[in-house]
Amino acid sequence: EAGVAQSPRYKIIEKRQSVAFWCNPISGHATLYWYQQILGQGPKLLIQFQNNGVVDDSQLPKDRFSAERLKGVDSTLKIQPAKLEDSAVYLCASSPRAGSEAFFGQGTRLTVV
C-alpha cells in the first residue's frame, strides 16, 4: 500500500513570497489533515478535510494560509505572503475512518528567510 505522498520535501523562500505544498493521501482515505510542526514542538492541526469538505480550520491563519482538497483526493496548502514564523515542517496525514489512526507523509520543510 502506497503511503501519503508530499512534495516538495524542502523549500526555501524569502518572506512575503508565496509557496504551495501538495499532498496525495492513501487511496480511499476520506479524511485528510494538514499539520504544522515548528522545531521543538509537537504537530499542530491547521486544517482537516472530510472528503472535499472542511471539518475544522479553527487554527488556520486564514489571512495568509489557504487549503483545498480537489475531488476529495489530493490537497494543496498555500501560504501567501509567508512570514519568518512560518518556518516549520508541514505534515500531511490521512485516515480511513473515524477512530482509526492517522498515517503521515514525510513532510515538507519550509524555511522562510
Add this chain to the structure above:
Amino acid sequence: AQSVTQPDIHITVSEGASLELRCNYSYGATPYLFWYVQSPGQGLQLLLKYFSGDTLVQGIKGFEAEFKRSQSSFNLRKPSVHWSDAAEYFCAVGVPSGTYKYIFGTGTRLKVLA
C-alpha cells in the same frame, strides 16, 4: 479543552537499559490514545494505539504502553533500548471533531548512549 502533556523534553538512557516515557492527557471521556515516533527528517510512524479493552497494549519495535484512567496517563515503555530507538516520541489523543482529530504533545527526544 483537550490537551496532551509530555513532561520530559529530553531523556538519555544507555543502550540495554529500560525506558519509560510519560504522557498525560486532558479529556472528558475516554479518548483514543496513540504513540508516534519521528526520526530526523521523517514523518511520524505509529508505534501503538489504545481504543478500548486491555489497558496494556503492545506495539511495534518492542514497545508497550499502559492506559491508566485514574491517572489520565498513557506511558510508553520498552524493557531494553537499542541505539536505533534514538528519535523523538509523540503522544497523541484522538477526539471526535466532525469525524476525528488528533492532538499531539510537545514530544520527548530520546538519546541512547552506546
